[in-house]
Amino acid sequence: MTNKLLRFLDLHTGEEDKKKVLENVISNISFKGSNLWILACAIVIASVGLNMNSTAVIIGAMLISPLMGPILGAGFSLGIFDFELFKKSLKSLAIATIVSLLVSTIYFYLSPFKEPQSELLARTSPNIYDILIAFFGGLVGVIAVTRVEKGNPIPGVAIATALMPPLCTAGYGLAIGNLKFFFGAIFLYTINCVFICIATFFMVKYLKYPPTKQLDKQHEKRVKYTITALILVLILPSIYFAYKLREQKNYEQNIELFVTNEFKNKGYTLLFKKSTLNTNPKKLDLGFLTKKFTVAEIKVLNKKLIDYNILNTKLQIRQDTTDIKRYILNEINFGKTGINEKDLIIARLENKFLFDQYDNKAILSEVKIIFPEIDNLSISNHTFNKNTDSVKTIPILIYQSKKELPEASKQKISLWLQQRLSVEKIEVYKQK
Structure with a gap:
């Protein structure tokens, strides 16, 4: 056998x-x-x-x-x-x-x-x-x-x-x-x-x-010793790198558990997450779609990091919408973000941030061709259901004129602006 x-x-x-x-x-x-x-x-x-x-x-x-x-x-x-x-x-x-x-x-x-x-x-x-x-x-x-x-x-x-x-x-x-x-x-x-x-x-x-x-025994041993030394020289740093890789994986798993338990399970929509390991202390950057945290809440969350074995780490929550927009777009452009649903995030960014300002002057000049009775107008985004994940941002046009426009005219302007601004809905009101 x-x-x-x-x-x-x-x-x-x-x-x-x-x-x-x-x-x-x-x-x-x-x-x-x-x-x-x-x-x-x-x-x-x-x-x-x-x-x-x-x-x-x-x-x-x-x-x-x-x-x-x-x-x-x-x-x-x-x-x-x-x-x-x-x-x-x-x-x-x-x-x-x-x-x-x-x-x-x-x-x-x-x-x-x-x-x-x-x-x-x-x-x-x-x-x-x-x-x-x-x-x-x-x-x-x-x-x-x-x-x-x-x-x-x-x-x-x-x-x-x-x-x-x-x-x-x-x-x-x-x-x-x-x-x-x-x-x-x-x-x-x-x-x-x-x-x-x-x-x-x-x-x-x-x-x-x-x-x-x-070869005599001495030369043959020399060859074997050289090979053994070479193996040790290369294998020891590799073991160290493997240990560091394992530590990094454990650290990332702990962060994922922390984010899931403290934010995702509570219904907060996470826009981005980035951990920086080459600083002292390490940094964990988070950004949310609508949720705003107070200074006291951020301090409590930083203390909770220890419970998840996330040591020597400072939690930073980006709250400013302009800063969030710039940060995420930069991360996406350079391929550094860990976000998987990039298309969804870009869409949210476009709806929430990129249409915050409209070229009212150019739009007014076009509208006056069809409705010369309009003296002035302003279009801006208005956000509803703040501090919830069902937040809605709707563009609203407020116009100035001597008389209020008929409903048919308002509907016509609304439909035209939906095409002009690539938005799903726009509401039209006369300034009181």
């Missing part, structure tokens, strides 16, 4: 001739000519995808990228102790990295759209999970390379290990002068490269590829 299980799991079954595998790996190491052009084009495509926040475009760029070649070459060369091939692989990888950084930096420098999208931000804070993806992705890659039937794993490995997006993000960081983005993305890229290489090394040793030359 044990023998059957071992045969079932044996990776030597279906293995390609080792000499052919090595020839294939070596042929994909060099970065010159067509490989370099393909890489440059793939970098531009990936940069556009990150700029547009398009996952499909980024995946397409990863599929055509030839970056895996020198990384697998480095892993194979370490496994067979071919240090000349290892130097050649590192040289090719360095050329590919420099070219990629240069192309992506130029693209993002010239691009008019420099706001960080979610696909970009996702590549700036690597953690332990990225190590797991790189290592097991590398294992799948080298297993596929050593098979007679290559199958489907290679494209999947290119997508999973995601070598291109971190390089493009690093170029973005250089283009906008954000070193935090640059170093975070380069660290993620380094993690991917090193752990794909280490996975390849382990698999080459497991499949017993013959070494090009025999």
